[in-house]
Amino acid sequence: MSIAFTFPGQGSQAVGMGRDLAEAFPEARAVFEEVDDALSQKLSKVMWEGPEDELTLTANAQPALMAVSIAAMRVMEKGGLSLRDKVSYVAGHSLGEYSALCAAGTFSLADTARLLRIRGDAMQAAVPVGExxxxxxxxxxxxxxxxxxxxxxxxxxxxxxxxxxxxxxxxxxxxxxxxxxxxxxxxxxxxxxxxxxxSAPFHSALMQPAADAMREALAKVGKSAPAVPVIANVTVSPLTDPEEIARRLVEQVTGRVRWRETVAWFGENGVGTLYEIGSGKVLSGLARRINRDLNAVAVNAPADIEAAMQALV
CATH class of the missing domain: 3.30.70.250 (Malonyl-CoA ACP transacylase, ACP-binding)
Structure with missing residues (x-):
């Protein structure tokens, strides 16, 4: 049975997330510093100290969640993990798809942070508050x-x-x-x-202005083929072509996140273990409810990384 890595979406954020990684691993600290620099904002301070309402803002939560996921990935890679050698697929829930693509090398870390800031701002601005x-x-x-x-x-x-x-x-x-x-x-x-x-009606047709903004942003950014296929939210199919990946990310803004089908697809295609890389345990809980035969493991704290590395390397 093969392995897939999944990456959480909005709602998994919490004040303090990633701080234990930064304190324990220089590779994780470097990720948070690079994201701060890319956004010209001390986002790590908001992540670790709050206030919660500022972290919850879409424009902050999206790059913050990605940063924790990639910090964990960098620590695992430093410990000898090769995504290409050990993992068959990656997938992410909504914004988590960007984290998955960053982990697989389609986007650079700095570009992913900037894309998610654009995405968060555009999604918030697409519909007047309250409508x-x-x-x-x-x-x-x-x-x-x-x-x-x-x-x-x-x-x-x-x-x-x-x-x-x-x-x-x-x-x-x-x-x-x-x-x-x-x-x-x-x-x-x-x-x-x-x-x-x-704060907004995400993944609905009302998000079309945000989809247009992402089409423009994704056209300008460098893209590489991922090290392993990504299972796209909107198609539930493995993608490796960078231009198709970008098109599906645009569709994702107004389209359905088909997570139940994604987890089912894993079970039908030889995946036995899902590692959820990043903040929280939401996707692991969903996986267990969708397919009890899958082994779902959340990886976000230093001890989680140590246990995962013993199994993977």
């Missing part, structure tokens, strides 16, 4: 949530943004339509339908 919304629908099948979105949109925008697996889907779009979708989902038998405390 968009997202809601988590728990306990309905995807087909039922599709029907709810179709009924709720009625000339507006409401669509599945994230299919996270484990009976959890997130819908996104215009606030009134999303609120109606949450109501209809409850009527249809959802266990819970919860409006989420987010």
């Amino acid at each position: 968009g919304a997202m809601a988590a629908i728990i306990g309905l099948e995807a087909e039922d949530v599709e029907a709810v979105c179709a009924a709720a949109s009625a000339g507006s925008v409401c669509q599945i943004a994230n299919d996270n697996g484990g009976g959890q889907l997130v819908v996104s779009g215009a606030r009134a339509a999303v609120e109606e979708a949450a109501r209809l989902a409850s009527e249809k038998g959802a266990k819970r339908a919860i409006m989420l405390p987010v």
Whole structure:
């Protein structure tokens, strides 16, 4: 059985993340310093000291989460890990796809930080605050949530943004339509339908201005073929061509994060272990709910890295 590395998305951030790596490993410190320099901002200070509301801002959370993932990767590489030799695939949840591509060498660290800052700013600016919304629908099948979105949109925008697996889907779009979708989902038998405390309707058609901004930004940045294929969020297929990867990243801004299908794809294609590289354990928890046969391991603290390296090298 082969191995895949996965990289977390927004929501996995927490004040203090990455500080233990920076204190323990010079390779990790170098990553945080390079990200700070690329953004002309002491982002590491926000990551380690807060305040939480500043870290949670989309424009900060996205490069911050990437930085922790790449810090862990650099430590593992220093210890002798070769991604190309040990890992069959990489994938990331939403912004985590950029972390995966940085880890696999498609983008440089500095370029990835700048791309994620552009992405975060553009996603925040795409829709006036208060006009968009997202809601988590728990306990309905995807087909039922599709029907709810179709009924709720009625000339507006409401669509599945994230299919996270484990009976959890997130819908996104215009606030009134999303609120109606949450109501209809409850009527249809959802266990819970919860409006989420987010600042914009991510992964919906309302994000088209942000998609346009990313198309422009990605056209200007250097791109290399990844060391191992990336499983794209929007296609659930392995990609290695840099230009196709860029096109799919543009689509991802307005498209669905098909994480349930991604984890299922791993199980169907010979992957036995998923290592989640970076802050938190969200993806590991989802993987266990989607496919109990997969071994899911979260790697973010120094002790996690030590254990992973004993297994991998």
